[in-house]
Amino acid sequence: MATLSAHHVGLTVSDLEGALAFYRDVLDLTVVDRFSVGGEAFSDAVGLEEASADFAHLDADGVRIELVSYDPEAQSVPTTELNQPGAKHVSLSVDDLDAFYASLADDVSTISEPRTTESGTSILFLRDPGGNLIEILES
Structure with a gap:
């Protein structure tokens, strides 16, 4: 089996600019990259028809945090309580x-x-x- 290493922690957000301002200005993280991805290969990889997304990567003392905003945007998850399966x-x-x-x-x-x-x-x-x-x- 291949050896795995951590690359980033990802969070899906609905407002990339608002989230980016928070992580940069409130948490003092450094923006290391911004990019957009779309096309058939991306749509297939994420399992969403005609998907595209805008990304921002921030550095948190060696841990990369990825903020991503998708088009099309999905409905909000029903709860964000920590004790829910799938919570993050x-x-x-x-x-x-x-x-x-x-x-x-x-x-x-x-x-x-x-x-x-x-x-x-x-x-x-x-x-x-x-x-x-x-x-x-x-x-």
């Missing part, structure tokens, strides 16, 4: 979670204030403009 989230770490939380703009939606779990990890979940969950943990 991206996790990023910071040195000082309380300082990060204090620096967030008032319009950034969080699930709660920072909390320390029984395992000793301090975490905070927030949502990007499209509702995707992002876990911020203290390293």
